[in-house]
Amino acid sequence: MATSSQPRFQFRLRVYRDGGIAIGPGKIALLEAILQAGSITAAAQQMGMSYRRAWLxxxxxxxxxxxxxxxxxVGGARGGGTVVTEAGKELIRLYRGIEATAHAAAADDIAAMTRMLAD
Structure with missing residues (x-):
């Protein structure tokens, strides 16, 4: 008998502006990777994307x-680098907070939907 994995529910918030995605899950994940890695280059490598794509x-x-x-x-005595600003950190906090709030608000419906899934 095969065992099934637990279902995973994920909210994918996107903020559209002028026909494009101004804020979305990929950009937030990239910000988090830059925070962790300390550079766009390292964050891009960590996420499996080109530096150019990350920079864009x-x-x-x-x-x-x-x-x-x-x-x-740019380089110099300290060698340059990349920093996520306070605004960037606040954006991450707000984005993840909205996801958590949505998940909590939908908890009963998520549980009901989970019960509908085959074993």
Whole structure:
């Protein structure tokens, strides 16, 4: 008898603006990866994407916000680097908070749907 894995419910919040995704799960995950890795290059590698793709996503995100989520410094005495700004950290916090609130609000319906799934 095969055992089935537990179902996983995931909310995928996207904020659209001017025909594109201003804020979405990929951009938030990239911000989190930059926080962890300390650079766009390392974050892109961690996520399996090109540096150019990561840079374009960050550029799109920064353009959509009043304050940048990420700031980069070119080389110099300290060698440059990338930092997630306070605005970027707040964006992550808000995004993940909305996901958690939605999940909690839907908990009864999620449980009911889970019971409908085959074993």
């Amino acid at each position: 996503l960050i550029d799109e995100l920064n353009r959509a916000l009043r304050e940048p989520a990420v700031e980069s410094a």
